[in-house]
Amino acid sequence: MTQVVLIASYLEPEYVERVKQEVPEVEVIYRPDLIGAPRFIADHTSRIERTPAQEAEWRQLLAKADILFDFDHTHRDDLPELAPNLKWIQATSAGIGQFVHRMGYAEKTDWIFTTASGVHARPLAEFCIMSMIMFAKNYPLIEQAKAERKWQRFGNTELEGKTAGIIGLGRIGRDVATVCKFFNMNVIGTRRDVTKTVDNVDKLYAPDDIDSLLPDVDYLVLATPHTPETEGMITAERIRLLKQGAVIINIARGAVIDQPAMIAALNDGHLAGASLDVVAVEPLPENDPLWDIPNVIISQHSASTADSENRKITEIFIENLKAYLNDQPMRNVLDTKLMY
Numbered sequence: 001m002t003q004v005v006l007i008a009s010y011l012e013p014e015y016v017e018r019v020k021q022e023v024p025e026v027e028v029i030y031r032p033d034l035i036g037a038p039r040f041i042a043d044h045t046s047r048i049e050r051t052p053a054q055e056a057e058w059r060q061l062l063a064k065a066d067i068l069f070d071f072d073h074t075h076r077d078d079l080p081e082l083a084p085n086l087k088w089i090q091a092t093s094a095g096i097g098q099f100v101h102r103m104g105y106a107e108k109t110d111w112i113f114t115t116a117s118g119v120h121a122r123p124l125a126e127f128c129i130m131s132m133i134m135f136a137k138n139y140p141l142i143e144q145a146k147a148e149r150k151w152q153r154f155g156n157t158e159l160e161g162k163t164a165g166i167i168g169l170g171r172i173g174r175d176v177a178t179v180c181k182f183f184n185m186n187v188i189g190t191r192r193d194v195t196k197t198v199d200n201v202d203k204l205y206a207p208d209d210i211d212s213l214l215p216d217v218d219y220l221v222l223a224t225p226h227t228p229e230t231e232g233m234i235t236a237e238r239i240r241l242l243k244q245g246a247v248i249i250n251i252a253r254g255a256v257i258d259q260p261a262m263i264a265a266l267n268d269g270h271l272a273g274a275s276l277d278v279v280a281v282e283p284l285p286e287n288d289p290l291w292d293i294p295n296v297i298i299s300q301h302s303a304s305t306a307d308s309e310n311r312k313i314t315e316i317f318i319e320n321l322k323a324y325l326n327d328q329p330m331r332n333v334l335d336t337k338l339m340y
Contacts, residue, residue, distance in 0.1 A: 002027050003325065004085075006065035008072045009035060009044040009092060015314040023321045026067070034058045035074075040302075042309035044092040045073050062086075067324075069317060071099075080108045088112040088324060090317045092309075094120060094171070094332075095253065097339025098226050106336035113334035114320050118171045119312040120304035124223070124251045124277070125175035127303035129183070131275035132159055132219050135247045140273065140295040159183040165217035166190070167210065167234075168224030169198050170340075172251065176221055177201050188213055190224075207233075214241040219249060225340035226253035236261030245272040251303060254280035259290075266293050277303040 007016065007030040016030045034057065036048030050058060062072065062082045068089045075082055086109070094117040100106055105113075138156045145152060164180045166173045166189035177187045177200040187201050190213065194204040205213045210233070214220070220242060224230045234248075234257035242248075248271060250257060259280045265271040273295035279288075282301055290296055320330045334340070 003066045004029065004064050005067045005069060005321070006061050007035075007069040009070040010038040010046065011069065011314070012310055015310055018314060019318060019321070022318050023325070025325055026321065029061055029065075031058075031061065034061075040305065041307050042092075042305050044070055047074065050074075067321075071096075076103055079103075080105070086111060088114070090114050090313075090320060091334075092116050092313050094118070095225060095340075096334060097336070098253075100334065100336060101339060112324075112330070113336070114316075114330055115332040115334055115340075116313050116316060117332045119309060119316065120306075121172045121175035123304050123306040123308075124172050125179045127275075127277065127299065128176050128219075128221055128249050128251065129179045131249050131297055132162075132164070132180075132183075132247070134275075134297065135219075135273045135295075136162075144294065159185050162186070162218040163188060163216050164219045164221060165213050166201075166221045166223055167256075168222070168230075168252065169201065169204075170223065170225070173221070173223040174198060174200070176223060188216065211238065211241060214238055215243060217242055217246055219247050222248070222250045222252040222256055224252050224256060226255050227339045231255050232258060234258060234262075236264075239265050240270065242271070244270060247271065247273045247275065249275045250279075251277045254278045254282065263289055263293070266295065273297070275299070277301055 003026045005026050005028045010032060016028065020028045034050065034054055036046040038046055059082055064085065065083055066085050066087050068086060070092045071089060072079055089111060091113060094115045096113060096115055100113055105111060136157050136159055138154060141154055160183060163186040166176055169189045169191040173189060180187050181200040188203045189201050190205045190207050190210055192207065194206050198204065236258050239261050248262060262274060266274060275297040277299045278301055284290060284298065290298060316331060323330045
């Protein structure tokens with residue numbers, strides 16, 4: 001029986017056609033009029049107010065779908081009931097473990113979940129190195145002087161010889177390490193198995209040995225999945241283990257760090273700055289003190305969003321479709337217990 005693929009978030013028509021051409025064995029259904037227009041490049045969470053007739057039609061499509069390209073964000077809670085034939089969801093994000101757990105999908109269904117792991121590695125690595133350069137070149141002072149129309153020469157530093165500490169050496173963390181090495185930085189980081197070497201990483205630490213890593217770090221990059229083990233792992237005490245003048249770069253999730261303690265360390269000068277793609281509460285409330293701290297970069301969970309994203313996700317999806325149809329191992333299968 002032909003497998004039915006329902007595309008549940010916006011995808012450029014050229015990529016829809018590519019799926020159809022490269023995997024002609026499946027029936028691909030794409031109804032952009034029923035899923036909403038993207039608000040920005042690679043927007044996969046746009047919402048739409050459907051008419052009753054449109055909603056009825058969408059539910060009919062869900063009922064016949066065997067495979068979903070992306071989660072249906074208009075039916076998060078009742079998706080298992082509305083999609084009784086569903087067997088597999090290809091996500092458009094890498095960090096879906098907490099979402100799958102929160103929705104109870106693993107307990108309610110036997111669905112396969114595959115992630116977009118690897119798609120966002122280079123954009124996030126570029127964001128990290130951008131952040132390091134901005135603080136090395138004293139961007140807060142540059143911005144302040146410009147706002148004040150003040151011409152005063154100043155000194156700065158360079159990245160060569162500085163130490164990047166990467167918490168989580170998965171796909172993203174390894175790409176961060178690669179970019180850091182291009183600037184002749186020292187790179188240290190954490191991973192579960194410290195017996196295997198990692199390219200471009202000078203020293204490995206086990207996750208429970210993070211306290212030994214922190215005092216050497218100039219730039220702390222948080223790139224770990226959000227799991228019960230990593231939630232709150234960067235405590236107030238650990239922030240104070242960082243050397244005076246260190247910078248925190250968070251491309252993981254806001255929940256992995258004690259945000260009030262980080263703010264305190266920014267305000268009293270222990271930290272030279274922070275570059276935050278993610279925060280504890282998103283969207284960041286308008287009255288949050290982070291908005292007013294001059295040496296904080298806030299990128300609104302957009303550092304990974306590049307114009308290459310949908311092409312890369314489509315390539316993973318096509319690869320996984322072929323593997324799925326031929327009963328072969330699929331790429332980026334989520335471990336629902338480890339949450340990554």
